[in-house]
Amino acid sequence: MWQETIRIDGPYNFDSVLERHAPDPLKVLDLAKRTIRVPVVIHDSSHAVQVTAAGTIHEPSFIVSGNSDADKEAIIHRIAEIFQWNVSLANVHDHFEKTDLKEIFDSFVGTPLVLDFDLFGSLLKCIIHQQINMKFAYTLTERFVKTFGYEIDGVWFFPQPETTARLTVEELRPLQISGRKAEYMIGIAKEIVENGLDLDASKNQSDEEVFERLMKIRGVGRWSVENFLLFGLGRPNLFPLADIGIQNAIKKLYQLEKKPTYEEMEQYKQGWEPYLSYASLYLWRSIE
Missing domain, CATH: 3.30.310.20 (DNA-3-methyladenine glycosylase AlkA, N-terminal domain)
Incomplete structure (x- = not known):
């Protein structure tokens, strides 16, 4: 000990x-x-x-x-x-004191961007969480990990890529994971085991390089890569325009009658760089 x-x-x-x-x-x-x-x-x-x-x-x-x-x-x-x-959250906080997000950053001062515990698990969660509410996403992820992962001293570990690559769609369907998501999850594991995808190496790659590599994998779209960059790798300057939570937070912040367009969001975010990931995080916090 x-x-x-x-x-x-x-x-x-x-x-x-x-x-x-x-x-x-x-x-x-x-x-x-x-x-x-x-x-x-x-x-x-x-x-x-x-x-x-x-x-x-x-x-x-x-x-x-x-x-x-x-x-x-x-x-x-x-x-x-x-x-x-x-990461110096003091620097991040000082930056946003001069922006429209000042009030939100004052309310949630010191909130860090915490990474997912496992890179492979982070990418799989991006698939599992697609187009379902958060509560059900947690449930599906728990079922997957507790069925195929392993436990040490009461702590659960995601199954390794080698384990996931050997699974079949039929084994995942009883967990209520859709056939298409099951195919994507198994496909990502096989990409690692059979085609040399190295998620650890992505820590040293640019955002653009990570996008280029991951977007080639079936089922991995822009939203999934943005979430992996944010919560898998902790990149500081990501702003997922298609994220409904961020859209709703901006709608609330600026008291808009309807959700902002991508063009409006591009305008709002200009003063938030180079810490767009923290803008995203604090906007999510503002509506949680």
């Missing part, structure tokens, strides 16, 4: 992170104890890692703990990457 205390610059609202994750049945967390348990895979080794908030919004600190000393430094690096502890 090991534990490490990490201190970062504020603001950083970890309680907001926990609140956003709480509706997801796959997340193991305790709001009162300010803890969340995270599945981390380093090479071929799987670890259930606990993260506990020990500080405040403006003086944040965290206790990271695990059961095995193996891969400790790599685990801490991955946890810091997931929770985006290297």
Whole structure:
């Protein structure tokens, strides 16, 4: 058993992170104890890692703990990457103080862009979540992971690409995953196993390179890639124009009679660069 205390610059609202994750049945967390348990895979080794908030919004600190000393430094690096502890939210906040989003950023100060725990799982979730409400999306994802994934110390891990590539559409249909989505999910896994798609390598690729590679895969459209860039890779300047939540948030913010057009959204977002991902995140928060 090991534990490490990490201190970062504020603001950083970890309680907001926990609140956003709480509706997801796959997340193991305790709001009162300010803890969340995270599945981390380093090479071929799987670890259930606990993260506990020990500080405040403006003086944040965290206790990271695990059961095995193996891969400790790599685990801490991955946890810091997931929770985006290297991003200065003070700089982001200062930028938006001069924009139309000032009031929203003041209301949700220190809300970070937290990554999905698993890159392959992040891309599969983009497929599962298409065109269904969030509650049902959580349900389908939980069914998939608990049927074909694996569990360590009460923490669930997405099935590996090799496992998913061997599945059939008929095995996924009883979970209420549509035949077409099942084909897409299996296809993505086969792209990794058989055709050399390296999701880890995408961390070092430009947004354009990631778009070019992923859009070649059947079932992966622009919305899916944008969500993968946002929540898989933590890219700071993504603004999904087709996202209904963002459209509704802008409609509310500017008191529009109907949802904004893409052209109107292009106009609104001009002052929000180079932090469009945070504009997206805080706009979502404003209507949650």
